[in-house]
Amino acid sequence: MDDLHEGPGRTDGLHTRLRAGLPADAVLTDPDVMASYAHDMASFCTAGAPAAVVLPRTVEQVQHVLRTATALRVPVVPQGARTGLSGAANASDGCVVLSLVKMDRIVEIDPVDRIAVVEPGVVNAVLSRAVAEHGLYYPPDPSSWETCTIGGNIGTASGGLCCVKYGVTAEYVLGLDVVLADGRLLRTGRRTAKGVAGYDLTRLFVGSEGSLGIVVGAVLALKPQPPAQLALAAEFPSAEAACEAVCAIMERGHTPSLLELMDGTTVRAVNRLAHMGLPDTTEALLLCAFDTPDPAADLAAVGELCRAAGATEVVPADDAAESELLLQARRLSLNALETIKPATMIDDVCVPRTKLSAMLTGTAEIAATYGLTIGVCAHAGDGNTHPVVCFDPDDEDESRRARESFDEIMALGLALGGTITGEHGVGVLKKEWLARELGPVGLELQRGIKRTFDPLGLLNPGKLF
């Protein structure tokens, strides 16, 4: 097996063995085509050149890929739609990129058991629409929901706007079919509403970024479809005032279906992009929605709390269509911030919501210190901030400052009792920071788990830790 360590001989052998168990069109080896599978949407993350890209359509084909990889000691990098923001799907040199996008069947939707059984390549929005036809709701809604896959969502434990009421992907994964590094098939979890039989392996795979096994099937929990949500927008003269309103809303026991914050930088960028007529003096815009039986009453109560916290304007929507218009501002945030500089880095720090104000103030200070534009949008109800660092990758000094400020923001989050990642994951971007957050004992146990599942270290190596 000496050829393993030589370029051409090794890849020829790999390609031949892969093709023995996969259809011809499921093994891509053209260098330009393979290059297009090299990385996800994160900045500052190295990516290698794959030795092959495979697009299996069945569990058996995935098993064949893993058996081949184990036999030849070739690393495997699983991919969904590559919309990730931490480099977790980036190829490593000589790896097999295992794209699951062709395994995209919705196998079953059951309105009584309130579950869906899906393959990993199903696009989030496709699933959401399919279950809606049965009066059901699959809540997790990352910004990339129109393109990202359920497998990718499971790999990164994705969140979204709905989490403040409905929680993250992890809370909707009941059971998994997983192909292990050696090609064996593992079934975890259940189709039932409850179950405590043994250690929760299902949950261990959620957010594991493909480092423990390849998810080839999932049983997902569904909710009844709630009423259409009704939203309000509230303008504040400072981020602190908006954060005070967020705390008051949660302290009073409200359960909004959405509670988002955009800072002044973001509001102005959206204004420039979409001429939404928001006053340029607004230093924070809060968006709050309810999908309760009487959302107007809930919004009225929240509007009062916003005014008490210093809101200069509170605009409740009259209907679902008007609500959607208000939420457009939030949906445009990232696009708007991307017009400021050629590149962006999106932080994902989550802090206790009592620390949200300190997080926003501190982020503004970091932006000033580093002479950068950093716009913040936040899933405020969850304390999950997305500071967006805007920079020019061709400007070496600005790039350095961008990277340093990105790290400073994570340090601030940890100092405030938060986490370096609320929903985007670790990938290669935040590896050092994961070690800081977990500490040596936690890291040692995480590595022990990795060894238990992947003793040869072939699954998405170089990610997480």
Add this chain to the structure above:
Amino acid sequence: MDDLHEGPGRTDGLHTRLRAGLPADAVLTDPDVMASYAHDMASFCTAGAPAAVVLPRTVEQVQHVLRTATALRVPVVPQGARTGLSGAANASDGCVVLSLVKMDRIVEIDPVDRIAVVEPGVVNAVLSRAVAEHGLYYPPDPSSWETCTIGGNIGTASGGLCCVKYGVTAEYVLGLDVVLADGRLLRTGRRTAKGVAGYDLTRLFVGSEGSLGIVVGAVLALKPQPPAQLALAAEFPSAEAACEAVCAIMERGHTPSLLELMDGTTVRAVNRLAHMGLPDTTEALLLCAFDTPDPAADLAAVGELCRAAGATEVVPADDAAESELLLQARRLSLNALETIKPATMIDDVCVPRTKLSAMLTGTAEIAATYGLTIGVCAHAGDGNTHPVVCFDPDDEDESRRARESFDEIMALGLALGGTITGEHGVGVLKKEWLARELGPVGLELQRGIKRTFDPLGLLNPGKLF
């Protein structure tokens, strides 16, 4: 260290070393006193004689116990209130019983972050009442909630009546402090609403029955306190009809806060015990409650669905007090069934709710085959059935039939796509069945995780697998 393998010498050394880091009253060695710590509430589970019982009050004391145990290679069996139903807290011969009941402080309750920070010995009901004073709600409500501890709830991933709407204990554990087998302290998880930094070790500990580490602190998620629930009772001429109603209620998108079923055997036992005036011809009683803004409207809709499924009588409560009266019947179920024979064994099979009817019919057939009384109460909305096998432990043949029928019920649950345990755990009672449910690949990985956390196998040995 030869004395380790001799009775008196070994225990003398152990006692001396334990006392070196614990207050005098925290180390119990009287055989009669120790015997009272030997087992939980499960039938048919062997229990050994502890070498010592310790009742630490601080994290440092727990660390001392674990360091001592590791140094002397003595097994450690953690315990809460010993209300468990699977023998998971049963002592093994020569072990240190580590009771956490003296670590019972509620450290913090934060209504904005909606969290509580607690020590493991806090009683569930004490926490529930404490958070209620802040307008908050800690949902998990196992039947033993007045006495069971949060640490025990975490160890067994406890459920309760509220799960159909609010989920199980696992969904409320955000972060943990855990003393590892070697005495080191591990902090997992977070205080934030979201977080995906590394593998979910927090969730791994929930339901691990003390086999991976000793939980010495927990950050728990809280909900806003919902309105008082309003209930109805519906009488059915057959269990199948009641199950049809359960399926219709869930299919129509209702979100009851409670949806419980009692079979005819249970209804008649409760009638005999409490003279509740239920007709003896009732073959199933369904209890449904809502804590929504307009529970009466929801109950009216559910009442219609019950009648359509064949309910002979639908009795909605007019207020919270009347609702409590209706729920009394459910709360008395176990006590009532315990009057039938000197002993009971409580199964805990959870099936997809579409299979609930088959589960109940099959359980009735098993009762007939084995010539036993088996009453069933069920968290019907979750498909989680508790068949209660009634028997006389002094009657050898009946005991054998009880044990066999108990196993048959688990086999039926697995055949219907369910799990052997929805909320009571595995302990020693269901070890063989866990292996059947998980299969060899799953079991191998579970054992690998166990070795990663507890390489010497000292933590609650002989439980789970």
